Amino acid sequence: MEQNCHIQFKHVDKFYGENKLIQDLNFCIEKGEFVTLIGSSGSGKTTILKMINGLIPINSGEIFINNKNIANENMIMLRRNIGYAIQGSVLFPHMTVEKNISYVPNLLNKGDKERTRKTVKKWMDIVGLEKDMLSRYPDELSGGQQQRVGIARSLAANPDILLMDEPFGAVDEITRKQLQEEIKRIHNETGITIVFVTHDIREALSLGTKIMILQEGDIVQYDTPEKIKENQQNSYIKDLLGEYIDFE
Numbered sequence: 001m002e003q004n005c006h007i008q009f010k011h012v013d014k015f016y017g018e019n020k021l022i023q024d025l026n027f028c029i030e031k032g033e034f035v036t037l038i039g040s041s042g043s044g045k046t047t048i049l050k051m052i053n054g055l056i057p058i059n060s061g062e063i064f065i066n067n068k069n070i071a072n073e074n075m076i077m078l079r080r081n082i083g084y085a086i087q088g089s090v091l092f093p094h095m096t097v098e099k100n101i102s103y104v105p106n107l108l109n110k111g112d113k114e115r116t117r118k119t120v121k122k123w124m125d126i127v128g129l130e131k132d133m134l135s136r137y138p139d140e141l142s143g144g145q146q147q148r149v150g151i152a153r154s155l156a157a158n159p160d161i162l163l164m165d166e167p168f169g170a171v172d173e174i175t176r177k178q179l180q181e182e183i184k185r186i187h188n189e190t191g192i193t194i195v196f197v198t199h200d201i202r203e204a205l206s207l208g209t210k211i212m213i214l215q216e217g218d219i220v221q222y223d224t225p226e227k228i229k230e231n232q233q234n235s236y237i238k239d240l241l242g243e244y245i246d247f248e
Protein backbone atom coordinates (compact mmCIF):
# COMPACT_ATOMS: atom_id res chain seq x y z
CA MET A 1 0.00 0.00 0.00
CA GLU A 2 1.24 3.49 -0.85
CA GLN A 3 2.17 5.36 2.33
CA ASN A 4 0.99 8.88 2.93
CA CYS A 5 4.16 10.49 4.24
CA HIS A 6 4.23 13.80 6.02
CA ILE A 7 8.04 13.73 6.10
CA GLN A 8 10.00 11.53 3.74
CA PHE A 9 13.73 11.00 3.20
CA LYS A 10 14.83 9.41 -0.08
CA HIS A 11 18.43 8.31 -0.53
CA VAL A 12 19.76 11.07 1.69
CA ASP A 13 23.53 11.41 2.19
CA LYS A 14 25.15 13.74 4.70
CA PHE A 15 28.90 14.09 5.00
CA TYR A 16 30.83 16.24 7.43
CA GLY A 17 34.12 16.67 5.59
CA GLU A 18 35.62 13.18 5.36
CA ASN A 19 33.06 11.76 7.77
CA LYS A 20 30.30 10.05 5.80
CA LEU A 21 27.81 10.19 8.62
CA ILE A 22 24.65 9.34 6.70
CA GLN A 23 24.49 7.28 3.54
CA ASP A 24 21.35 6.40 1.64
CA LEU A 25 18.92 7.16 4.44
CA ASN A 26 15.28 6.40 3.63
CA PHE A 27 12.24 6.77 5.86
CA CYS A 28 8.64 7.92 5.92
CA ILE A 29 6.89 9.59 8.83
CA GLU A 30 3.14 9.60 8.43
CA LYS A 31 0.92 12.50 9.43
CA GLY A 32 0.09 12.55 13.14
CA GLU A 33 2.87 10.16 14.07
CA PHE A 34 4.98 10.80 17.21
CA VAL A 35 8.42 9.49 16.28
CA THR A 36 11.12 9.29 18.92
CA LEU A 37 14.74 9.10 17.75
CA ILE A 38 17.19 7.21 19.91
CA GLY A 39 20.73 5.98 19.40
CA SER A 40 24.14 6.39 20.96
CA SER A 41 25.91 9.73 21.01
CA GLY A 42 27.00 10.80 17.54
CA SER A 43 24.60 8.45 15.72
CA GLY A 44 23.08 11.39 13.81
CA LYS A 45 19.86 12.24 15.68
CA THR A 46 20.30 16.01 15.77
CA THR A 47 21.59 16.01 12.21
CA ILE A 48 18.41 14.28 10.98
CA LEU A 49 16.21 16.73 12.86
CA LYS A 50 18.03 19.73 11.39
CA MET A 51 17.88 18.30 7.90
CA ILE A 52 14.08 18.23 8.19
CA ASN A 53 13.86 21.99 8.72
CA GLY A 54 16.73 22.72 6.37
CA LEU A 55 19.13 23.97 9.04
CA ILE A 56 21.65 21.39 7.80
CA PRO A 57 22.05 21.02 4.03
CA ILE A 58 22.23 17.52 2.57
CA ASN A 59 24.87 16.26 0.13
CA SER A 60 22.51 14.23 -2.01
CA GLY A 61 19.07 12.67 -2.04
CA GLU A 62 15.72 14.32 -1.43
CA ILE A 63 13.62 15.36 1.54
CA PHE A 64 9.88 15.76 1.08
CA ILE A 65 7.41 17.49 3.36
CA ASN A 66 3.78 17.06 2.33
CA ASN A 67 5.12 15.46 -0.84
CA LYS A 68 7.03 18.62 -1.77
CA ASN A 69 10.78 18.52 -2.18
CA ILE A 70 12.08 21.04 0.35
CA ALA A 71 14.92 21.96 -2.00
CA ASN A 72 12.32 23.80 -4.10
CA GLU A 73 10.53 25.46 -1.20
CA ASN A 74 10.88 28.85 0.45
CA MET A 75 12.77 27.98 3.63
CA ILE A 76 11.28 30.82 5.67
CA MET A 77 7.73 29.72 4.88
CA LEU A 78 8.67 26.10 5.44
CA ARG A 79 10.12 26.81 8.88
CA ARG A 80 7.00 28.73 9.93
CA ASN A 81 5.17 25.44 9.61
CA ILE A 82 7.76 23.53 11.57
CA GLY A 83 8.11 24.20 15.29
CA TYR A 84 11.52 23.61 16.79
CA ALA A 85 12.09 23.13 20.51
CA ILE A 86 15.53 22.35 21.89
CA GLN A 87 17.11 21.66 25.24
CA GLY A 88 17.43 24.60 27.61
CA SER A 89 15.95 28.00 27.17
CA VAL A 90 15.92 29.55 23.74
CA LEU A 91 13.71 32.44 24.74
CA PHE A 92 14.41 36.04 23.82
CA PRO A 93 15.85 37.32 27.12
CA HIS A 94 14.78 40.94 26.61
CA MET A 95 11.11 40.03 25.93
CA THR A 96 8.39 39.13 28.41
CA VAL A 97 6.79 35.69 28.35
CA GLU A 98 3.82 37.18 26.49
CA LYS A 99 6.04 38.76 23.82
CA ASN A 100 8.04 35.56 23.46
CA ILE A 101 4.96 33.44 22.82
CA SER A 102 3.18 35.99 20.66
CA TYR A 103 6.14 36.74 18.43
CA VAL A 104 5.23 34.47 15.52
CA PRO A 105 1.40 34.57 15.95
CA ASN A 106 1.71 38.35 15.74
CA LEU A 107 3.40 38.05 12.38
CA LEU A 108 0.81 35.55 11.20
CA ASN A 109 -2.21 37.45 12.52
CA LYS A 110 -0.99 40.69 10.96
CA GLY A 111 -1.70 42.87 13.96
CA ASP A 112 -5.03 41.28 15.02
CA LYS A 113 -4.20 41.71 18.71
CA GLU A 114 -7.29 39.96 20.05
CA ARG A 115 -6.59 36.84 18.04
CA THR A 116 -2.97 36.80 19.16
CA ARG A 117 -3.99 37.30 22.79
CA LYS A 118 -6.33 34.30 22.55
CA THR A 119 -3.61 32.18 21.00
CA VAL A 120 -1.19 33.07 23.80
CA LYS A 121 -3.81 32.28 26.45
CA LYS A 122 -4.64 28.96 24.85
CA TRP A 123 -1.02 27.80 24.82
CA MET A 124 -0.29 29.09 28.33
CA ASP A 125 -3.19 26.92 29.51
CA ILE A 126 -2.14 23.89 27.52
CA VAL A 127 1.44 23.87 28.80
CA GLY A 128 0.27 24.63 32.34
CA LEU A 129 1.53 28.16 32.97
CA GLU A 130 -0.26 30.69 35.19
CA LYS A 131 -1.25 33.92 33.49
CA ASP A 132 0.55 36.05 36.07
CA MET A 133 3.73 34.90 34.38
CA LEU A 134 2.93 36.72 31.16
CA SER A 135 4.68 39.91 32.20
CA ARG A 136 7.81 38.21 33.52
CA TYR A 137 11.14 37.96 31.75
CA PRO A 138 12.81 34.58 31.11
CA ASP A 139 15.38 35.06 33.88
CA GLU A 140 12.48 35.42 36.34
CA LEU A 141 11.31 31.86 35.62
CA SER A 142 12.55 28.46 36.73
CA GLY A 143 14.20 26.18 34.17
CA GLY A 144 11.02 24.09 33.86
CA GLN A 145 8.86 27.17 33.36
CA GLN A 146 11.23 28.48 30.70
CA GLN A 147 10.99 25.14 28.97
CA ARG A 148 7.19 25.33 29.00
CA VAL A 149 7.29 28.83 27.54
CA GLY A 150 9.64 27.53 24.84
CA ILE A 151 7.18 24.75 24.00
CA ALA A 152 4.23 27.17 24.03
CA ARG A 153 6.15 29.47 21.72
CA SER A 154 6.99 26.71 19.26
CA LEU A 155 3.35 25.57 19.22
CA ALA A 156 1.72 29.02 19.12
CA ALA A 157 2.75 29.39 15.49
CA ASN A 158 0.36 26.49 14.81
CA PRO A 159 2.92 24.31 13.05
CA ASP A 160 2.06 21.04 11.29
CA ILE A 161 5.30 19.52 12.46
CA LEU A 162 7.09 19.86 15.77
CA LEU A 163 10.77 18.96 16.02
CA MET A 164 12.05 18.49 19.56
CA ASP A 165 15.69 17.92 20.46
CA GLU A 166 15.97 16.63 24.03
CA PRO A 167 13.46 19.28 25.05
CA PHE A 168 13.18 18.02 28.63
CA GLY A 169 16.85 17.34 29.13
CA ALA A 170 17.56 20.18 31.52
CA VAL A 171 14.75 19.76 34.04
CA ASP A 172 14.21 17.73 37.19
CA GLU A 173 12.45 14.37 37.13
CA ILE A 174 9.05 15.67 38.33
CA THR A 175 8.92 18.52 35.82
CA ARG A 176 10.04 16.14 33.11
CA LYS A 177 7.14 13.79 33.88
CA GLN A 178 4.68 16.68 33.74
CA LEU A 179 6.09 17.91 30.46
CA GLN A 180 5.93 14.38 29.03
CA GLU A 181 2.26 14.15 29.97
CA GLU A 182 1.60 17.54 28.45
CA ILE A 183 3.30 16.81 25.17
CA LYS A 184 1.38 13.53 24.93
CA ARG A 185 -1.86 15.38 25.47
CA ILE A 186 -0.95 18.10 22.96
CA HIS A 187 -0.14 15.40 20.43
CA ASN A 188 -3.46 13.64 21.03
CA GLU A 189 -5.45 16.86 20.91
CA THR A 190 -3.84 18.50 17.90
CA GLY A 191 -2.79 15.53 15.76
CA ILE A 192 0.48 17.34 15.02
CA THR A 193 3.39 15.28 13.69
CA ILE A 194 6.22 15.18 16.23
CA VAL A 195 9.84 14.11 15.80
CA PHE A 196 11.52 13.92 19.19
CA VAL A 197 15.18 13.21 19.96
CA THR A 198 15.96 11.74 23.36
CA HIS A 199 18.64 9.79 25.21
CA ASP A 200 16.08 8.44 27.62
CA ILE A 201 14.90 5.03 26.46
CA ARG A 202 11.90 5.05 28.75
CA GLU A 203 10.83 8.43 27.40
CA ALA A 204 11.28 7.19 23.83
CA LEU A 205 9.15 4.10 24.45
CA SER A 206 6.41 5.84 26.40
CA LEU A 207 5.95 8.86 24.12
CA GLY A 208 6.59 7.46 20.67
CA THR A 209 3.93 5.96 18.45
CA LYS A 210 7.04 4.81 16.59
CA ILE A 211 10.67 4.59 17.62
CA MET A 212 13.51 5.16 15.18
CA ILE A 213 16.73 3.59 16.41
CA LEU A 214 19.93 4.94 14.88
CA GLN A 215 23.41 3.55 14.80
CA GLU A 216 26.18 5.49 13.09
CA GLY A 217 23.81 7.23 10.71
CA ASP A 218 21.78 4.14 9.83
CA ILE A 219 18.28 3.22 10.91
CA VAL A 220 18.59 -0.17 12.58
CA GLN A 221 14.96 -0.49 13.62
CA TYR A 222 11.90 1.69 13.06
CA ASP A 223 8.79 0.33 14.65
CA THR A 224 6.10 0.70 17.27
CA PRO A 225 7.19 0.52 20.92
CA GLU A 226 5.30 -2.77 21.31
CA LYS A 227 7.14 -4.42 18.43
CA ILE A 228 10.49 -3.10 19.62
CA LYS A 229 9.92 -4.42 23.12
CA GLU A 230 8.91 -7.80 21.69
CA ASN A 231 11.79 -8.16 19.30
CA GLN A 232 15.06 -6.26 19.13
CA GLN A 233 16.67 -6.75 15.77
CA ASN A 234 20.30 -6.77 16.86
CA SER A 235 22.60 -6.73 19.89
CA TYR A 236 23.12 -2.95 19.66
CA ILE A 237 19.38 -2.45 20.22
CA LYS A 238 19.35 -5.06 22.97
CA ASP A 239 22.19 -3.18 24.71
CA LEU A 240 20.45 0.15 24.21
CA LEU A 241 17.20 -1.16 25.66
CA GLY A 242 18.85 -3.59 28.07
CA GLU A 243 18.32 -1.68 31.25
CA TYR A 244 14.75 -0.86 30.34
CA ILE A 245 13.81 -4.39 29.36
CA ASP A 246 15.44 -5.80 32.53
CA PHE A 247 13.56 -3.26 34.59
CA GLU A 248 10.13 -4.12 33.18
Ligand SMILES: Nc1ncnc2c1ncn2[C@@H]1O[C@H](COP(=O)(O)OP(=O)(O)OP(=O)(O)O)[C@@H](O)[C@H]1O
Nearest residue numbers: 016017019021039040041042043044045046047048
Ligand atom coordinates in the same frame (compact mmCIF):
# COMPACT_ATOMS: atom_id res chain seq x y z
N1 LIG B 1 29.04 20.79 11.92
C1 LIG B 1 29.67 19.62 12.06
N2 LIG B 1 30.89 19.43 11.53
C2 LIG B 1 31.52 18.25 11.65
N3 LIG B 1 31.01 17.17 12.27
C3 LIG B 1 29.80 17.31 12.82
C4 LIG B 1 29.07 18.54 12.75
N4 LIG B 1 27.89 18.37 13.37
C5 LIG B 1 27.88 17.08 13.83
N5 LIG B 1 29.04 16.45 13.50
C6 LIG B 1 29.37 15.05 13.80
O1 LIG B 1 28.37 14.21 13.24
C7 LIG B 1 28.07 13.13 14.14
C8 LIG B 1 26.58 13.13 14.44
O2 LIG B 1 26.24 14.30 15.17
P1 LIG B 1 24.77 14.52 15.75
O3 LIG B 1 24.80 15.77 16.54
O4 LIG B 1 23.79 14.40 14.65
O5 LIG B 1 24.62 13.25 16.69
P2 LIG B 1 23.58 12.91 17.85
O6 LIG B 1 23.14 11.51 17.63
O7 LIG B 1 22.54 13.95 17.92
O8 LIG B 1 24.54 12.99 19.12
P3 LIG B 1 24.25 13.31 20.66
O9 LIG B 1 23.41 12.20 21.16
O10 LIG B 1 25.62 13.28 21.26
O11 LIG B 1 23.59 14.66 20.74
C9 LIG B 1 28.95 13.33 15.35
O12 LIG B 1 30.06 12.49 15.22
C10 LIG B 1 29.34 14.79 15.29
O13 LIG B 1 30.62 14.99 15.86
